Amino acid sequence: MKHLDEYRDPALILRQVEAIRATCTRRWTLMEVCGGQTHAILRHGLDELLADAVELIHGPGCPVCVTPAETLDQAVLLTRRPEVMLCTFGDMLRVPGALGDLNAARAAGGEVRVMYSPLDAVALAREHPEREVVLLAVGFETTAPAAAIAVLQAEALGLANLLLLVSHSLVPPAMEALLADPDNRIQGFLAAGHVCTVEGAAAYHAIAERFRVPIVVTGFEPVDLLAGIHACVEQLERGAARVENRYDRAAPDDGNAAARAAVSRVFEPVEREWRGMGRLPASGLGLRPEYARFDAVARFGLVPPEAIGDGPCIAGQVLRGLGRPTDCPAFGRDCTPDTPLGAPMVSSEGACAAYLHYRGEA
Amino acid sequence: MTTDVVRLTHGGGGRMQAKLLDEVILPALGARALGAADAAVLDAPGGRLAMTTDSFVVRPLFFPGGDIGRLAVHGTINDLAMAGARPLWLTLGLILEEGLPLDDLRRVLASVQAAAEECGVRVVAGDTKVVETGHGDGVYINTSGVGAVREGTRIDPAAIRPGDVLLASGDLGRHGVAILAAREHLGLEPAIPSDSASVAEAVAALLEAGVPVHALRDPTRGGAVAALQELSDASGCRLVLDDAAIPVREDVHGACEILGLDPLHSACEGRFLAAVPADYADRALSVLRSVPVAAGAVAIGRAEPGEAVVIRRLATGVERRVILPAGEQLPRIC
Numbered sequence: 001m002k003h004l005d006e007y008r009d010p011a012l013i014l015r016q017v018e019a020i021r022a023t024c025t026r027r028w029t030l031m032e033v034c035g036g037q038t039h040a041i042l043r044h045g046l047d048e049l050l051a052d053a054v055e056l057i058h059g060p061g062c063p064v065c066v067t068p069a070e071t072l073d074q075a076v077l078l079t080r081r082p083e084v085m086l087c088t089f090g091d092m093l094r095v096p097g098a099l100g101d102l103n104a105a106r107a108a109g110g111e112v113r114v115m116y117s118p119l120d121a122v123a124l125a126r127e128h129p130e131r132e133v134v135l136l137a138v139g140f141e142t143t144a145p146a147a148a149i150a151v152l153q154a155e156a157l158g159l160a161n162l163l164l165l166v167s168h169s170l171v172p173p174a175m176e177a178l179l180a181d182p183d184n185r186i187q188g189f190l191a192a193g194h195v196c197t198v199e200g201a202a203a204y205h206a207i208a209e210r211f212r213v214p215i216v217v218t219g220f221e222p223v224d225l226l227a228g229i230h231a232c233v234e235q236l237e238r239g240a241a242r243v244e245n246r247y248d249r250a251a252p253d254d255g256n257a258a259a260r261a262a263v264s265r266v267f268e269p270v271e272r273e274w275r276g277m278g279r280l281p282a283s284g285l286g287l288r289p290e291y292a293r294f295d296a297v298a299r300f301g302l303v304p305p306e307a308i309g310d311g312p313c314i315a316g317q318v319l320r321g322l323g324r325p326t327d328c329p330a331f332g333r334d335c336t337p338d339t340p341l342g343a344p345m346v347s348s349e350g351a352c353a354a355y356l357h358y359r360g361e362a
Numbered sequence: 363m364t365t366d367v368v369r370l371t372h373g374g375g376g377r378m379q380a381k382l383l384d385e386v387i388l389p390a391l392g393a394r395a396l397g398a399a400d401a402a403v404l405d406a407p408g409g410r411l412a413m414t415t416d417s418f419v420v421r422p423l424f425f426p427g428g429d430i431g432r433l434a435v436h437g438t439i440n441d442l443a444m445a446g447a448r449p450l451w452l453t454l455g456l457i458l459e460e461g462l463p464l465d466d467l468r469r470v471l472a473s474v475q476a477a478a479e480e481c482g483v484r485v486v487a488g489d490t491k492v493v494e495t496g497h498g499d500g501v502y503i504n505t506s507g508v509g510a511v512r513e514g515t516r517i518d519p520a521a522i523r524p525g526d527v528l529l530a531s532g533d534l535g536r537h538g539v540a541i542l543a544a545r546e547h548l549g550l551e552p553a554i555p556s557d558s559a560s561v562a563e564a565v566a567a568l569l570e571a572g573v574p575v576h577a578l579r580d581p582t583r584g585g586a587v588a589a590l591q592e593l594s595d596a597s598g599c600r601l602v603l604d605d606a607a608i609p610v611r612e613d614v615h616g617a618c619e620i621l622g623l624d625p626l627h628s629a630c631e632g633r634f635l636a637a638v639p640a641d642y643a644d645r646a647l648s649v650l651r652s653v654p655v656a657a658g659a660v661a662i663g664r665a666e667p668g669e670a671v672v673i674r675r676l677a678t679g680v681e682r683r684v685i686l687p688a689g690e691q692l693p694r695i696c
Contacts, residue, residue, distance in 0.1 A: 004619065010606075010676070010678045014678055042680065043678070044676065045676060045680025045682055048680050049678065049680060075556075116548075357685055358682045358684070359683060
C-alpha cells in the first residue's frame, strides 16, 4: 500500500536493526510512550530483532488503560438512567470497574453507543432531543481536540442535551512522574508522534533538560520506530540528552495551533488519577468554568462507589514500565482478552493484549 | 397489494397472508418453485447427502456488493461446498418485521431468486412469519440446504499433514470491512464491495481435477484466523502463513489500518481456504484460477509439524502467533 509499504520494507528494517546493533556498546533501556507504538513493536517483532541491543519497555500511553476505574463506574451509573445515551469508543466497553464493564451495563438495558468520533455524539444529540447524550471522552492530546470541537459545535447549535464525562489525560506530566520515580529504569524516551502532531515538541525540552534524558519524537511504522530508536541510542552513546524529531513528515515541531486553541478554549489542566500511577498534578483536562454546563458529573451528581483493589493484576507496574506483562501471575491464565482483570489486557493498545496477541505467550 | 409495508396481518394465516404469498413471495421465487404442500417431495440422487442450515441477520439489509438475500443463498451454498457437496436445494425461512417496505421485500426476494438461479439450486420450501415493529431488523432469513456429495470425496481437516500447502481462493477480509463501512457510514470512496459469492463452482473444479483436497473452510465470522485455528486444532499441525503472500485488497488494507483491524479477523462470504498435498498445489492453483470466483487464488502458507498454533512469518523472519479475536472487532481510539 502506498505511503505504508515503504515504512514496512523488510530489507530496510533489517538494515536499520544492524545499524542500531552496531551503534550500541551496551544494552540500553528505552520506553516507547504510546500504546500504538507498543502494538507496532510487538506486531512487527522489533522487540525480538533488537533483543540483544535494546530493551523496550512499554509506557502508559494507552488511554483506555490509564482511565481510572472511578470514571468507568460513573459511566456505568449513567447507563442506569433511562434518559441517558452513553457514547464512547469501542475499547472502553470491556474495561472492568467496580460496577462491572459497559458491555454488562448494555446487556442490563443501558444504552451504550460505540462511536468513531466525538462528533458522532453531537449528531446523536441532535437526532434525539428527548435524550441526554453523554460523551465518555477519553484519550490523550490527540483526541482532546475532537472532544473540544464537539462542545463548541453543541454550543453553536444550542444543544442542551450533550454532556461530557471527561477523562482526558496529558502525556508530559506522566513522563515526568515516571522519571521522578526512584525505581525508574528509563534511559531514553520514544515520544508519541501523534501527540506531537497536536502539541509539537516544545513540552519535552524541559523534561529532557531536567532529567538528562534523550527524547525522540517517533512514528508508528517499523521504519519510523527503528529510526527513533537509532537516534535515541546514538544520543545515549554520545552522552547527549536532547529533544529530537524523527517524525517530522507528520509532526511539525510546533504542532497544530488550531487544535490546541480549541482544546484550551474548552478545557483546562486538572489533577487526575491515572490507573496504576496514582494522582498526578495537571495531568488531565477538565471543562473550563464557562463550559461547566456540559459536565455530566455535575449534572447528575455522580458519586462513584469505592474503588476495588487490583487483586493479582500488576497493571500498575506494567503501566510504569516496572514489570512486563509476562511477570504477572494472572497473565494468560485468569486474565485474557475475554476475561480481563486489568485494562492493559482489554485495549488493542494495551501492553498485555499486545503480548498475548503477537507472542502468544502465557 | 393495497398496502406498501408489511403488516402483522400478513403473518396471521388469513387472507392477507395468502395475498402476500401469492402476489409477492411466490412470483418472485418463480411459480414452480414452491407448491402449496406442507413439505417438498424430492428425488434424491444416489450416494451421500450433505445438509446445513444458516441464519442471516445482517444489517444493513442492502450493502455494496450484495444484500441479505444473496448472502442467504451464498452462505448456505458455501457451507455445502465446504463438505465437497454439489448444492441442490434450499429452504427459505423469512422473519419479517412489521413496517418493512414491500419494495424492500421484493428486492430481497429478487436477489434470492437471482442468486439461486445463478448457482443452479432450487428453493423448494419456505415459511414466512411477521413480528411486531421493534422485534426484528427488517428481515431475518434462515436457509437450509441439501447437496450431493461426490463419490469418493472425503474432506476432513484431520487429514492435513505437515508439508500440505494452504491456499486462499482470493483476497481475504473484504465482507466484514464492507459491512462495517456501510453500517457505520464511514464514507469510504469508492465503497468497498462485499465478496458475497458462491464458491461451489471453484470447489467442484478442484475436486473434478482430481486434487486430493484434505480440508476446506470458508472464513466467515472470525475471518481466516478462526478458520485456520479450526484446521490447526483438528489436524494438530502448526500452520505457518507467509505474511507477504496473504492477499488483501488495497482498499480493505487501508480501511483496516484506519480502524485498527486485522483483515485476517474479518469475514469473507465468497472465499475459501484449502489444504492440499504439496505435490498438488500448483495444479490446484491453476484449476482455481480458471474459475472467476477464485481467479485470485494463491498459496498463503504451509502445515508444519509442531503444536497446533497459527503463525504469521514476517518477511524479516520474525514469527508472530496469530490468535482469535475476543469477539467483535473493536476500533482503536487514538
